[in-house]
Amino acid sequence: MQATLPTRTASEGEVSPAAAMIRRMTGLFFVHAFLLAGAVFILLPFVWMLVTSIKPPEEVFSAELSFWPDRFYGLENYGFALTAAPVLRFALNGVIVCTGILVVQLLIAIPCAYALAKLQFPGRHLLFILVLLALCIPIQVPALPIYVALAWLGLLNTYFSMMVPFFLSVFGIFLFRQFFRSFPDDIIHAARLDGMSEFEIVWRIVTPSAWPAIAAFSVFSIVAHWNDLYWPLIVISDINLAPPPLGMMYFADAETGSNYGALTAAATVLTAPLVVTFLFARRRFIEGITMTGVK
Amino acid sequence: MAQLDLRGISKSFGDTAVLRDIDLSIGDGEFLTLVGPSGCGKSTLIRIIAGLEPQTAGSIEVDGVGIDHLRPHERRVAMVFQSYALYPHMTVFQNLALPLTMARLTMAERLPLVRLLSPRRRRVMAGIGQEVGAVAEQLQIDRLLDRRPAQLSGGQRQRVALGRAMVRHPAVFLMDEPLSNLDAKLRVHMRSELADLHARLRATFVYVTHDQVEAMTMSDRVAMMHGGRIIQLGTPAQLYDHPANLTVAQFIGSPTINLIKGRIGTDGAVEIPGGRIDLATGLPAGAEVTVGLRPEAVVPAPLAPAFQDPVRLPARLHRRENLGPEQILHFDLVGAEKAGLTCRVMGNESVVADEPVDLLFEAGACHVFNAAGERVALPATPASGRPPVRSVAPLIGGTGA
Known part of the structure; x- marks a missing residue:
């Protein structure tokens, strides 16, 4: 056998260990340089926000570009942001709205996704196609009828009015359906033989295995609704109910309009919960994205 | 303990018929194996018995009472799956206890938090704990009760899956290829454990496998399935010694039966x-037939069998597999293009290669199949059936797994 194997001659590329090491290192260097450049590009606005939030006004408006402030003005900016506007109230509103939306979304999307992924019933494919089609409808399309209905019911200016259009998440149904499809049928069969009802199978057997998908979906959902300005702007006029972006708008409208130090301080306070959430859910989030094939 | 009767079971997916009119009676405490190549419908049949899939036609009875309308857990059957199907996020104890908690606790007593309000729950759970402990001890998994399935080896998962079936004391055990995910050595071991378990529980076992060795070694009776039908039902020895057709003859037995094309002379x-x-x-002259010869029925002349009036075929040794106590010899027939015969002989005396030898066998050892592949009944001769002093089980078990 050995005689028939192609043998390498020294001239063809006998590589010394040192040369191989150097080649590997230069490769790694370029790859990392490229990735770092991308990271800088994405992170710079955030860093600029953080830096501005601790700069005094004259430095913000000075003509020359300086990264680090000469005078630390953080306490004043953050103090002003927290006292001049109910920034913490905005954050709390954001937490209430996002939690409410997420809980109801999960309660509805998980059983729907299970039914679409694992139950045999007539019209299953049609329903799934409808789900896919619904993914293409932006919130602006049903906004008017929902607004009219809420106004008619006297529910404008409530937390409920901010949450209700998002209770049914077709994206959630789609994501969980993709995830559940890979769940072994045999385990569901075993659960049926053990006497579990379909709802118990969903919540006690299938859901515990879906934590990566739940974490991924949660990040999507929380980010989207924490940052949503469009819908709260329509249904909320009471500043005490305003979620973060709407609150920021009210804050910027007042006499603070040009106080960028205070504005970025408020923005930092309102972005922090998102960053913390993502850091906690990071690993699961990535698992969920890779396992469901949704990108 | 139960008698299981299948009457006219059919199943089709759209236009594709998977099962065609299956009639089968499985006796109380019997170990019946459904065997066949993949796609023959055996797994579908066992799922229909379990109630996991509805049949298109026919009915299932346990002890003479129809169970078609019952949901899976009401049927007094338990199933062991090929993939074990353990609940991945539960410990071994929780896996084993689940069927019992489902049966004995009310819906409210199973809910989180609400269940703490029930005084009865604690009593019931204590009883369940004892039963789970007893089963775990029988299966020697009592030390693993706190682990999760991912922390277990294949063999241990297999035992947990068995235990989950046993705790319910079902009337019928359904097993869907339970050993096929194990390595060869463990499979042989679990075969005997399963046979012991059956002897101890005296429950009715329906066992699905595509491995003819498992079918032959454990079963009271074997039902060979092909194309959605049962093509032969009988004891392992009946299937081996009197295969009803070519498909059975080729599927049962390892090495595979020798088949020689022939025709009826004048x-x-x-x-x-x-x-x-x-x-x-009894066939007319000129009829095409296939002659089947089990490998142990053919013996090379140098090993001098005491056959009376044997058929002799000149052949040349092509390849030899030494298995220790026995050897498998592959011969090419002299004068016949691409026709070969496989012999299984005890001991490891060598037969010289490249030198033509005569292969001997008795006419009575031949199975004859007509052009349609059906067995042709032969008049019994004194030496018919099989060669003397050879028992089936060790021959099959030896090369199995």
Whole structure:
């Protein structure tokens, strides 16, 4: 056998260990340089926000570009942001709205996704196609009828009015359906033989295995609704109910309009919960994205 | 303990018929194996018995009472799956206890938090704990009760899956290829454990496998399935010694049965390439037949069997597999293109390669199949059936797994 194997001659590329090491290192260097450049590009606005939030006004408006402030003005900016506007109230509103939306979304999307992924019933494919089609409808399309209905019911200016259009998440149904499809049928069969009802199978057997998908979906959902300005702007006029972006708008409208130090301080306070959430859910989030094939 | 009767079970997916009119009675405490190549419908049949899939037609009875309308857990059946199907996020104890908690606790007592309000729950759970402990001890998994399935080896998962079936004390155990995910050595071991378990529980077992060795070694009866039908039902020995058709003959037995194409001569004997076999087949002259010969029925002349009036075929050794106590010899027939015979002989005396030898077998050891592949009944001769002093089980078990 050995005689028939192609043998390498020294001239063809006998590589010394040192040369191989150097080649590997230069490769790694370029790859990392490229990735770092991308990271800088994405992170710079955030860093600029953080830096501005601790700069005094004259430095913000000075003509020359300086990264680090000469005078630390953080306490004043953050103090002003927290006292001049109910920034913490905005954050709390954001937490209430996002939690409410997420809980109801999960309660509805998980059983729907299970039914679409694992139950045999007539019209299953049609329903799934409808789900896919619904993914293409932006919130602006049903906004008017929902607004009219809420106004008619006297529910404008409530937390409920901010949450209700998002209770049914077709994206959630789609994501969980993709995830559940890979769940072994045999385990569901075993659960049926053990006497579990379909709802118990969903919540006690299938859901515990879906934590990566739940974490991924949660990040999507929380980010989207924490940052949503469009819908709260329509249904909320009471500043005490305003979620973060709407609150920021009210804050910027007042006499603070040009106080960028205070504005970025408020923005930092309102972005922090998102960053913390993502850091906690990071690993699961990535698992969920890779396992469901949704990108 | 129960008698299980299947009457006219059919199943089709759209236009594709998977099962066609299956009638089968499985006795109380019997170990019946459904065996067949993949796609023959055996797994579908066992799922229908379990109630996991509805049949298109026919009915299932346990002890004479129809169970078609019952949901899976009401049918007094338990199932062991090929993939084990353990609940991945539960410990071994929780896996084993689940069927019992489902049966004995009310819906409210199973809910989180609400269940703490029930005084009865604690009593019931204590009882369940004892039963789970007893089963775990029987299966020697009592030390693993706190682990999760991912922390177990294949064999241990297999035992947990068995235990989850046993705790319910079902009337019928359904097993869907439970050993096929194990390595060869463990599979042989678990075969005997399963047989012991059956002897101890005296429950009715329906066992699905595509491995003929498992079918032959454990079962009271074997139902060989092909194309959605049961093509032969009988004891392992009946299937081995009297295969009803070519499909059974080829599927059962390892190494595979030797098949030689032939035709009926003018004098009624079977003419094969290189020889003729004196057999009264009752078929008309010129009819095409296939002669089947088990590998142990063919012996090379140098090993001097005491056959009376054997058929002789000249052949040349092509390959030899030494298995220790026995050897498998592959011969090419002299004068016949691409025709070969496989012999299984005890001991490891060598047969010289490249030198033509005569292969001997008795006419009575031949299975004759007509052009449609059906067995042709032969008049019994004194030496018929199988060669003397050879028992089936060790021969099959030896090379199995």
